Amino acid sequence: MDKSHVLAVNRFTDVERYNQVPDNHTAPPEEEFVEKEHLKSWLTDPQSRDQWVMYRADDVSIFWNRKTEAPEHVYSRTNWTETYVQWSPLGTYLTTFHRQGIVIWGGPSWNKINRFVHPGVKLIDFSPNERYLVTWSNEPISLAKIPDGTPSPFADDDEGNQVAIWDVHSGLLLRSFSVVQSGESKITWPMFKWSPSDKFFARVTPGQQISVYEAPDMGLVGKKSYKVEGVIDFEWSPARPDKEEKKGAQKEEVLSYWTPEIGNQPARVTLLAIPSKEIVRTKNLFNVNECKLHWQSQGAFLAVKVDRHTKTKKSTVTNLEIFRIREKEIPVETVEIKDPIIAFAWEPAGERFAVITTADTPGQSVAGAVPGAGAPPPTTTRTNITFYYLDKSKTVISFKVMSFIFERGQRFLAAPPHVLRLFTHTRQPTLTHLAPSENLEKKVSNNIFWSPKGRHVVLATLRNTTVWDLEFWDLDFEGPVDTAKKVDPAKPEDLGGSIQLLAVREHYGVTDVEWDPTGRFVVTGASMWRPTVADHGYCIWDFKGQPLFKQNIDKFKQLLWRPRPKTLLSKEAMKKIRKGLREYSRKFEQEDAIVDDEASAEVLAHRRRLLDEWYSWRKRVEAQLLEERRNRGMEIRGAVTDGQEDDEVVEEWIEEVIEETEELVPE
Numbered sequence: 115m116d117k118s119h120v121l122a123v124n125r126f127t128d129v130e131r132y133n134q135v136p137d138n139h140t141a142p143p144e145e146e147f148v149e150k151e152h153l154k155s156w157l158t159d160p161q162s163r164d165q166w167v168m169y170r171a172d173d174v175s176i177f178w179n180r181k182t183e184a185p186e187h188v189y190s191r192t193n194w195t196e197t198y199v200q201w202s203p204l205g206t207y208l209t210t211f212h213r214q215g216i217v218i219w220g221g222p223s224w225n226k227i228n229r230f231v232h233p234g235v236k237l238i239d240f241s242p243n244e245r246y247l248v249t250w251s252n253e254p255i256s257l258a259k260i261p262d263g264t265p266s267p268f269a270d271d272d273e274g275n276q277v278a279i280w281d282v283h284s285g286l287l288l289r290s291f292s293v294v295q296s297g298e299s300k301i302t303w304p305m306f307k308w309s310p311s312d313k314f315f316a317r318v319t320p321g322q323q324i325s326v327y328e329a330p331d332m333g334l335v336g337k338k339s340y341k342v343e344g345v346i347d348f349e350w351s352p353a354r355p356d357k358e359e360k361k362g363a364q365k366e367e368v369l370s371y372w373t374p375e376i377g378n379q380p381a382r383v384t385l386l387a388i389p390s391k392e393i394v395r396t397k398n399l400f401n402v403n404e405c406k407l408h409w410q411s412q413g414a415f416l417a418v419k420v421d422r423h424t425k426t427k428k429s430t431v432t433n434l435e436i437f438r439i440r441e442k443e444i445p446v447e448t449v450e451i452k453d454p455i456i457a458f459a460w461e462p463a464g465e466r467f468a469v470i471t472t473a474d475t476p477g478q479s480v481a482g483a484v485p486g487a488g489a490p491p492p493t494t495t496r497t498n499i500t501f502y503y504l505d506k507s508k509t510v511i512s513f514k515v516m517s518f519i520f521e522r523g524q525r526f527l528a529a530p531p532h533v534l535r536l537f538t539h540t541r542q543p544t545l546t547h548l549a550p551s552e553n554l555e556k557k558v559s560n561n562i563f564w565s566p567k568g569r570h571v572v573l574a575t576l577r578n579t580t581v582w583d584l585e586f587w588d589l590d591f592e593g594p595v596d597t598a599k600k601v602d603p604a605k606p607e608d609l610g611g612s613i614q615l616l617a618v619r620e621h622y623g624v625t626d627v628e629w630d631p632t633g634r635f636v637v638t639g640a641s642m643w644r645p646t647v648a649d650h651g652y653c654i655w656d657f658k659g660q661p662l663f664k665q666n667i668d669k670f671k672q673l674l675w676r677p678r679p680k681t682l683l684s685k686e687a688m689k690k691i692r693k694g695l696r697e698y699s700r701k702f703e704q705e706d707a708i709v710d711d712e713a714s715a716e717v718l719a720h721r722r723r724l725l726d727e728w729y730s731w732r733k734r735v736e737a738q739l740l741e742e743r744r745n746r747g748m749e750i751r752g753a754v755t756d757g758q759e760d761d762e763v764v765e766e767w768i769e770e771v772i773e774e775t776e777e778l779v780p781e
Contacts, residue, residue, distance in 0.1 A: 151221030153206050156676065161705070164630050166637070167208060168652075169199055169672040174210070176224070179635065179654070182662045189224045198672055202240045205631075205677035207282075209238060214261070216249065218282070228285040231267055232278050233259050239304040241312040246288070246329060247280045248306050248315075255290060277305060279315075281330065289332040294319050309350050309367045310413075314388055316369065318348055324371060326388055335389045342384075344373040346405070351439070353413030366390060368439075370416055372405040381405070383418050383435065385444070395444040397435060401425070408467075410460045414440050417467060419455055430454065432471075453498065459562040461569075465504035466589065468562045468571065472497045495558050499573055501589060501613065559585065567633035570657045574627045574638075582624045584638065586616040586659030617659025622649055631678040633657060639673050 156165055163178045165188065174194040177185035195210035202209065207218040207227060215231040216238060234253035240246070253259075254274045260266040267287040272278075275290040293301065294317065306315045306327075314335065316326040323339040348371035366387045375381045381402035385394040399405070399420055406419040416437040423430055434449040453471035460467045474495045558581055559573040573585040591614030623640040630637070639652040651666035652673050681688070691698070 151223060151225065153220045153227075154679070155222050156205075157678070161709075164632065164635070164678075165676040166630075167199055167201070167672075167674050167676065168667075168670075169195070170667050171669040171671075174199055176208075179630070180663075181635075181654075181656075184663070184665075191224075197236075199674070200238060201674055201677055202244045203242055203677060204244050204679040206244055206679075211235060214264070228282065230278075230280050230285060231260070231264065237303050239306070239308075240282070241308045241315070241329075242310055243312045244282055245312045246308075246315075247282050248304065249278050249280070250293075250301070250303070250305060251276055279306070279332065288330060291317075307348070307350055309369075309388070310352050310354065311365070311367065314367060316348065316350075316388075318345055318371070320346060324348055324369075326369075328389070336391065340386070340391055342371065342373060344376045345371055346374060347372060347407065349407040349409055351413040351416070352409050352411055366392075368394060368413070370407050370409075370418075370437075372407065372418070375400070375402060383407075383437075385416075385437070385439075395437065395446075397437070397446050399435070403430060406458070408458055408460060410464075410467075411462045414438070415460070415465075417458065417460070419458055421454070434469075449502065456497070456560060457562050459564055461564055461571075461589075462566050464568040466501060466568075468499060468501050468564075470497050470499050470560060470562060495560070497559055499559060499562075559583065561627065563627050563629060563636075565629050565633035565657060566631055570633065572627060572629075572636055574624065576625065576627070582620050582622055584619040584621060584624070584627070584655075584659070586619070586636075586655070586657070588614045588616050588658075591616075619655065619659055619661070621653050626673075628673075628675055630675045635662070637673055637675065639670065641671055642669050643671060 159178070163180070166177055166179060166185075168175050168177065172193050173190055175190040176188040178188060180186055196213060197211040199211075200209045201207070202218070207220050208224070210217050210219065212235075214233055215229060216235055217229045218227045219225065220227050230247065230249060232249045232251055232255075234251040235249045236252055237250045239248040241248075254276055255268055255272050255278075257266060257268060257270070257273060260268070268290070272287075272290040274292065276293045277291040279288045279290070280286065281288055291306075293305070306317045308315045312329060314326055314328055316324055318324050319339075321344055323341045324345060325339040326335045327333065328335050348369050351368040351370070354365060354367055366389070368385055368387055370383060370385050372383045373381060381399040383397045383399065383405065385396070386392070387394050397418075399422075401422045401424070403421040403423050405421075408417040408419065410416070416439060418435040418437070420433050420435060421430055422433070432451045432453070432455050434451060436447045436449060438445050438447070451469065451471060453473045455469050455471050457470040458467065472495050558575050558578060560578075561574045561576050563572040563574060565571065569588065569590050571587045571589065573583075573587065575581045575583045590612050592612070621638045621640065623644070624638045625641045625644045626637075626639040628637050628639075629635070634657055636655045636657065637652055638655070640650050642650045649666055650668060650670035651664070652670065653664040654662045656662055683691075
């Protein structure tokens with residue numbers, strides 16, 4: 115067969131189905147229109163509060179956050195999910211997991227919106243704009259496992275596949291896929307990665323190709339995969355490039371991928387435009403062990419963490435390759451990092467990023483351990499937290515670093531001769547003069563949590579059995595209002611003074627840290643899913659690290675803030691709001707005062723009601739007791755009986771000198 119000779123076939127099942135079509139058309143019964151609820155109604159809250167979902171024991175509950183007050187209950191249901199819950203990216207839907215598939219819920223009444231039948235589903239992933247849903251099950255699709263009477267979305271072609279892609283609004287199955295075997299027992303999730311517009315999604319076949327599909331048709335872009343020898347991983351840019359498109363041309367989106375060294379060919383990082391598949395930029399790398407791709411939230415920068423081996427291959431060094439996407443010809447800057455990087459995070463919508471590095475190796479013993487003193491204390495890893503910013507003060511724009519070393523609460527400026535500007539927060543165990551069991555101050559920040567609005571960051575210690583530190587930092591601190599000053603980015607001393615440690619807190623057994631969508635609050639949780647945790651529950655903090663509300667809950671599992679969609683305000687409108695922020699702040703303070711007064715009034719009214727109930731009960735009991743004594747002919751103490759002489763009234767006068775003055779009388 116060739117292009118001119120095509121063999122077309124039809125299934126016998128299709129022939130039988132079409133033969134059974136009746137000759138006369140029967141109109142389906144008319145369905146009554148049912149108005150749907152407003153799925154984004156929570157955004158209209160007069161107090162602009164945020165919601166969160168909590169999963170404890172078998173109960174799933176929705177609450178309003180009320181700062182220092184107990185959360186306001188919205189909705190609860192027992193056995194609502196079998197494993198865990200998950201919000202959609204914009205907060206429109208709440209997803210629950212069940213043996214036969216998943217269900218999405220929403221609206222003020224939390225009614226069922228849609229159901230997706232996929233037996234044994236374990237993982238899901240929404241597209242960025244919530245138009246599509248990807249589900250994965252470790253059990254291959256089997257038509258025989260679909261219960262009788264349950265409409266099956268699968269056909270014979272879906273048999274044996276494990277991944278399904280659905281239309282969220284209609285609930286229809288668009289396509290199913292098999293799992294690409296890469297030689298590893300664990301899968302990489304998300305398996306399919308979406309472009310920011312929901313238009314394209316792609317997956318990698320390690321070492322061979324990147325397959326880019328177009329939604330909703332579910333076909334390959336250009337009807338074939340993009341062959342790349344040795345390709346390991348890829349990431350989509352979170353935003354489209356800011357270049358002008360030709361009229362009528364399809365808008366381009368960018369993805370980045372990397373390939374290792376193959377023979378004499380160096381490792382390479384490549385930027386690829388989709389759907390044209392045009393190579394936008396490449397960067398050759400040498401002596402590479404591994405790369406990690408980190409996009410800035412607005413797609414303005416791409417940071418590639420590169421782990422290199424030395425020529426002897428006995429040691430490893432790390433550096434960052436920063437692609438400045440929105441500049442002409444996409445320049446690339448190399449930032450050398452002395453120690454291995456264990457965490458990296460861009461500031462949301464900003465030009466700064468933070469890295470955590472460590473010079474310690476896993477299993478390294480702690481300095482100062484006493485021989486023969488029994489089991490050594492848990493290993494404490496020294497970590498350095500470094501904040502980088504984009505230096506625009508000179509002709510050549512580059513990322514610079516400013517370093518402060520913190521040890522036992524003291525801060526001083528470090529100015530290495532080979533570094534222009536460096537912000538580093540050094541964390542290391544420090545010997546003390548206490549007992550041997552307490553001779554180390556273990557501080558091991560290993561996670562970075564930026565505020566969604568930038569500026570503030572929480573450095574947390576997770577997955578540790580002895581340390582649960584939370585450090586709240588402000589990277590644009592200007593001091594108290596009366597001493598505030600304008601920070602000059604051209605002056606290192608100004609930038610150094612703008613980084614401020616706001617608070618150091620501890621949450622025993624903390625397992626999860628999450629900012630609310632507005633960047634005002636942080637929730638930390640200690641989940642029962644971590645068996646080493648004894649006290650399960652959660653704590654809510656403000657962005658300054660002040661504790662607002664804490665609750666210990668038995669069998670606490672999960673707490674997730676409800677996401678918010680992107681603002682619809684223009685840049686001009688937001689700029690106008692910032693100019694009038696003082697007036698808005700005054701109004702908000704008044705509203706907060708009213709709420710506090712109402713809360714105090716509620717407490718007083720409750721106490722007064724309890725006191726009135728007590729007096730009423732006591733009066734009723736005294737009357738009953740008096741009646742019982744009379745019926746039994748018992749002496750009634752303190753009561754006046756018939757014929758009893760009048761009581762003698764004894765009055766006692768008490769004089770108190772209020773004021774005393776002395777005057778001399780002339781003779």
